[in-house]
Amino acid sequence: xxxxxxxxxxxxxxxxxxxxxxxxxxxxxxxxxxxxxxxxxxxxxxxxxxxxxxxxxxxxxxxxxxxxxxxxxxxxxxxxxxxxxxxxxxxxxxxxxxxxxxxxxxxxxxxxxxxxxxxxxxxxxxxxxxxxxxxxxxxxxxxxxxxxxxxxxxxxxxxxxxxxxxxxxxxxxxxxxxxxxxxxxxxxxxxxxxxxxxxxxxxxxxxxxxxxxxxxxxxxxxxxxxxxxxxxxxxxxxxxxxxxxxxxxxxxxxxxxxxxxxxxxxxxxxxxxxxx
Ligand SMILES: C[S@@+](CC[C@H](N)C(=O)[O-])C[C@H]1O[C@@H](n2cnc3c(N)ncnc32)[C@H](O)[C@@H]1O
Numbered sequence: 165x166x167x168x169x170x171x172x173x174x175x176x177x178x179x180x181x182x183x184x185x186x187x188x189x190x191x192x193x194x195x196x197x198x199x200x201x202x203x204x205x206x207x208x209x210x211x212x213x214x215x216x217x218x219x220x221x222x223x224x225x226x227x228x229x230x231x232x233x234x235x236x237x238x239x240x241x242x243x244x245x246x247x248x249x250x251x252x253x254x255x256x257x258x259x260x261x262x263x264x265x266x267x268x269x270x271x272x273x274x275x276x277x278x279x280x281x282x283x284x285x286x287x288x289x290x291x292x293x294x295x296x297x298x299x300x301x302x303x304x305x306x307x308x309x310x311x312x313x314x315x316x317x318x319x320x321x322x323x324x325x326x327x328x329x330x331x332x333x334x335x336x337x338x339x340x341x342x343x344x345x346x347x348x349x350x351x352x353x354x355x356x357x358x359x360x361x362x363x364x365x366x367x368x369x370x371x372x373x374x375x376x377x378x379x380x381x382x383x384x385x386x387x388x389x390x391x392x393x394x395x396x397x398x399x400x401x402x403x404x405x406x407x408x409x410x411x412x413x414x415x416x417x418x419x420x421x422x423x424x425x426x427x428x429x430x431x432x433x434x435x436x437x438x439x440x
Contacts (some may be wrong), residue, residue, distance in 0.1 A: 257281070294323055
């Protein structure tokens with residue numbers, strides 16, 4: 165049996181396996197390791213929306229975000245395979261990752277993710293470029309005003325979209341809730357909206373609610389099951405819940421799980437076709 169958290173007290177053995185921090189009939193939040201999603205059934209998830217750690221030495225609780233790059237990529241391959249197992253046929257995975265990085269030498273992080281996901285068995289569909297309009301941190305010029313070794317910095321992140329086995333999903337009995345204007349705007353692959361303020365959600369690397377909101381409406385039906393295997397402060401949980409999707413979130417750190425549950429409880433109950 166998986167131990168559960170009731171209020172502030174942990175029921176069951178301290179976390180060696182998954183711990184449930186929140187569960188109702190539509191949403192579950194686990195404190196667990198996403199390289200091993202054994203609490204989730206095979207072929208059960210319709211849509212994955214997530215942003216993994218980027219190996220940029222961010223100060224997370226309980227997770228070391230600076231390891232040799234090869235080891236980092238091996239780790240990505242491990243959870244890419246776990247995600248494939250739990251995705252249903254036609255299930256999608258939307259990954260928010262950096263375009264590249266300068267840590268320990270120039271790395272084509274986004275290109276490496278695409279390669280690893282394909283090697284894990286995912287098929288590539290598309291990439292959305294998220295322009296987060298953040299150019300305030302420009303300090304690394306490489307060689308100032310000289311062609312000697314200039315650095316180009318793109319103030320964007322990538323959202324790469326993959327699928328399992330086949331792209332087209334049948335309608336079955338599930339309903340779509342995307343509006344015409346949203347569909348027209350969001351199927352153009354450059355999205356512009358600002359990033360989230362980490363202080364506001366008590367997490368060092370959150371994405372803004374707008375990111376999972378768009379992905380969930382564009383790529384899933386009402387009542388679909390959405391998974392975020394790197395839940396952090398719970399942004400995807402809030403988006404999925406307010407948009408009438410079922411949701412599973414997985415996060416390694418206990419404190420972030422508590423933050424996610426708090427944010428989820430404060431969010432509005434779903435109202436068909438609207439978003440707070
Ligand atoms: C980039 S953050 C996600 C932020 C989230 N999108 C938000 O809006 O708050 C990545 C998260 O992954 C968590 N994490 C790292 N390794 C993990 C693992 N193996 N399993 C589950 N979560 C993990 C970290 O604790 C961190 O909170």
